Amino acid sequence: xxxxxxxxxxxxxxxxxxxxxxxxxxxxxxxxxxxxxxxxxxxxxxxxxxxxxxxxxxxxxxxxxxxxxxxxxxxxxxxxxxxxxxxxxxxxxxxxxxxxxxxxxxxxxxxxxxxxxxxxxxxxxxxxxxxxxxxxxxxxxxxxxxxxxxxxxxxxxxxxxxxxxxxxxxxxxxxxxxxxxxxxxxxxxxxxxxxxxxxxxxxxxxxxxxxxxxxxxxxxxxxxxxxxxxxxxxxxxxxxxxxxxxxxxxxxxxxxxxxxxxxxxxxxxxxxxxxxxxxxxxxxxxxxxxxxxxxxxxxxxxxxxxxxxxxxxxxxxxxxxxxxxxxxxxxxxxxxxxxxxxxxxxxxxxxxxxxxxxxxxxxxxxxxxxxxxxxxxxxxxxxxxxxxxxxxxxxxxxxxxxxxxxxxxxxxxxxx
Numbered sequence: 050x051x052x053x054x055x056x057x058x059x060x061x062x063x064x065x066x067x068x069x070x071x072x073x074x075x076x077x078x079x080x081x082x083x084x085x086x087x088x089x090x091x092x093x094x095x096x097x098x099x100x101x102x103x104x105x106x107x108x109x110x111x112x113x114x115x116x117x118x119x120x121x122x123x124x125x126x127x128x129x130x131x132x133x134x135x136x137x138x139x140x141x142x143x144x145x146x147x148x149x150x151x152x153x154x155x156x157x158x159x160x161x162x163x164x165x166x167x168x169x170x171x172x173x174x175x176x177x178x179x180x181x182x183x184x185x186x187x188x189x190x191x192x193x194x195x196x197x198x199x200x201x202x203x204x205x206x207x208x209x210x211x212x213x214x215x216x217x218x219x220x221x222x223x224x225x226x227x228x229x230x231x232x233x234x235x236x237x238x239x240x241x242x243x244x245x246x247x248x249x250x251x252x253x254x255x256x257x258x259x260x261x262x263x264x265x266x267x268x269x270x271x272x273x274x275x276x277x278x279x280x281x282x283x284x285x286x287x288x289x290x291x292x293x294x295x296x297x298x299x300x301x302x303x304x305x306x307x308x309x310x311x312x313x314x315x316x317x318x319x320x321x322x323x324x325x326x327x328x329x330x331x332x333x334x335x336x337x338x339x340x341x342x343x344x345x346x347x348x349x350x351x352x353x354x355x356x357x358x359x360x361x362x363x364x365x366x367x368x369x370x371x372x373x374x375x376x377x378x379x380x381x382x383x384x385x386x387x388x389x390x391x392x393x394x395x396x397x398x399x400x401x402x403x404x405x406x407x408x409x410x411x412x413x414x415x416x417x418x419x420x421x422x423x424x425x426x427x428x429x430x431x432x433x434x435x436x437x438x439x440x441x442x443x444x445x446x447x448x449x450x451x452x453x454x455x456x457x458x459x460x461x462x463x464x465x
Contacts, residue, residue, distance in 0.1 A: 052115055056230070060229075061105055064103070064104035068337050070343070074382045076383075077095070077378070082373070101337050106334075106335035141169035153174065154176065156218065157178045160228070171195065180198050180202050205238075223252045236290060245311060245314050255304050257334065262302060264457065294322065353459045369391060369393050373401050377431070388410055393411065426450070426461075430455070432454050432456045439462060446462075
């Protein structure tokens with residue numbers, strides 16, 4: 050497969066009636082961090098053009114970067130975030146309660162990463178299997194006691210799971226269901242994996258939150274889809290499944306948690322799907338006009354943040370970043386946050402420390418740098434974890450340091 054290909058049809062309904070609604074600055078893959086010895090090499094940047102299908106309303110990227118390039122050498126791990134660990138603990142408890150899961154039931158997590166979610170099911174006596182193409186992370190998860198297959202999920206792998214492990218009462222996919230091309234084979238694989246009374250539970254970034262809070266930095270090459278409920282309801286129905294429940298979650302600034310079952314089977318619908326469809330319609334998110342206007346909202350935030358950073362730099366203030374999530378790549382490139390504006394970026398993941406950010410090559414370091422080379426301001430690039438990051442770095446604030454939170458709106462803390 051080429052590094053990047055462009056599809057010409059909607060990945061949900063197959064229609065070719067597509068309209069571009071937003072164009073962001075092209076970037077390298079969001080997690081393509083580089084080592085010092087590679088700094089002299091130019092990294093490929095790929096388009097970030099967003100389209101809406103005028104047939105079903107699905108919002109998506111058409112430019113598809115090779116999954117091998119994006120996911121085989123992944124550097125994000127869930128377990129480094131206490132916020133996510135707590136979230137997954139509550140998530141597991143909710144799934145166990147909803148389905149009445151019991152010891153011995155099989156739970157399969159697609160895109161299982163380091164096994165953080167599966168450990169909570171494992172602790173309740175359930176059999177677990179992770180599926181994740183990131184080779185090193187999958188190997189470490191398996192060594193730590195959560196069996197993880199380093200594969201891309203699809204219909205063939207689903208049949209292998211069914212043959213070797215049996216069918217699953219629960220299949221989960223968190224921050225994965227937006228990464229898929231094609232999606233039909235994936236859903237067919239889920240249906241093959243599930244028991245008749247099982248459920249597929251997934252979390253994805255929700256376009257309602259992206260739109261209302263200007264969370265444009267969730268747009269990057271791993272995220273091929275920007276989901277709303279109406280297109281998903283139609284998509285599941287066209288593929289032998291049924292979207293029964295949908296609720297909003299706080300993760301990543303605003304997510305959607307969906308529950309789908311085999312058509313006519315499993316848990317009952319609770320009315321939440323239609324409630325969110327009504328909300329989406331009220332915001333105009335199934336039409337192109339609202340998303341075309343979204344670009345103007347992004348420009349306003351860009352002007353405010355870059356103006357603030359330029360003024361601080363002109364005053365001789367030192368600025369560093371905190372958090373090197375994938376979303377930071379989009380924000381830094383689209384807003385033009387050059388390496389001369391940020392001295393370094395602190396990240397809690399040892400997998401990223403010692404590397405340099407994609408394309409712009411800002412060094413990523415451990416939090417110890419805050420003690421040896423303290424900045425005047427910390428730009429919280431992992432803004433969805435801002436409260437916990439600020440709390441964790443209370444000594445920085447006590448010494449006079451201040452935090453800049455860029456999204457959903459630019460805020461400097463503590464307030465003067």
